[in-house]
Amino acid sequence: MTIAFFALALLIIVSALSVVTTKNIFHSAIFLILALFGVAGIFVLLEAPFLAAAQVLIYVGAVAILMIFAVMMTARIADATLQHTNEQVPLGLVISAGLLAVILYSLWQTPISVSAAAPVSGAGKKLGELFLTKFVLPFEVVSVLLLAALIGALIIAKRDRGVTARDATEDQSTNV
Numbered sequence: 757m758t759i760a761f762f763a764l765a766l767l768i769i770v771s772a773l774s775v776v777t778t779k780n781i782f783h784s785a786i787f788l789i790l791a792l793f794g795v796a797g798i799f800v801l802l803e804a805p806f807l808a809a810a811q812v813l814i815y816v817g818a819v820a821i822l823m824i825f826a827v828m829m830t831a832r833i834a835d836a837t838l839q840h841t842n843e844q845v846p847l848g849l850v851i852s853a854g855l856l857a858v859i860l861y862s863l864w865q866t867p868i869s870v871s872a873a874a875p876v877s878g879a880g881k882k883l884g885e886l887f888l889t890k891f892v893l894p895f896e897v898v899s900v901l902l903l904a905a906l907i908g909a910l911i912i913a914k915r916d917r918g919v920t921a922r923d924a925t926e927d928q929s930t931n932v
Contacts, residue, residue, distance in 0.1 A: 759873055782827050790818045792856035805881035818902055826909040 771791035778784045792815045801807035887895050 757801060761798070764794045764797045764801070767791075768798070782824070785820060785824045785827055788823070789816055792816045792820060806883055809880075820907060822902070822906055825906075826912070839886070 768791050771787045771794060774787040775784045775791065778787060792811060796808040796811040796816070799805070799811055
């Protein structure tokens with residue numbers, strides 16, 4: 757169990773670092789999916805199968821795949837000649853270091869206690885029933901938001917493609 761935890765933690769850390777250091781945005785999305793699978797594995801180790809299933813279905817199945825579709829449909833973002841860094845990197849590093857210090861301080865000050873109680877059996881089934889009965893409206897709202905994000909990505913991708921085609925036409929007319 758401990759070996760599996762450290763293997764998954766190493767997978768998550770390496771994948772997360774690869775997400776922010778890889779220059780190809782498509783590869784970054786793939787590393788993000790790998791990191792999300794690692795988090796789902798941690799949930800399985802913590803005996804939280806519902807959270808693991810939700811992690812895979814929502815984050816890997818919906819959000820990450822949507823990001824890959826958006827990247828693939830937007831040729832301008834995936835262009836190898838496009839510069840993916842800017843002059844705000846030092847400010848980002850300072851803010852990240854400050855956030856890391858706050859998180860480490862919070863972890864240091866928080867007492868860690870482990871519950872000796874056994875996990876509740878059937879919690880996933882009860883949670884699923886609540887999603888489809890009492891919380892059906894928020895569940896549907898989330899579905900509509902994901903659909904709106906998909907439509908927005910399609911509109912942005914189509915607009916970029918139109919701009920690129922128009923720019924190419926203008927470039928050809930100025931060269932003649």
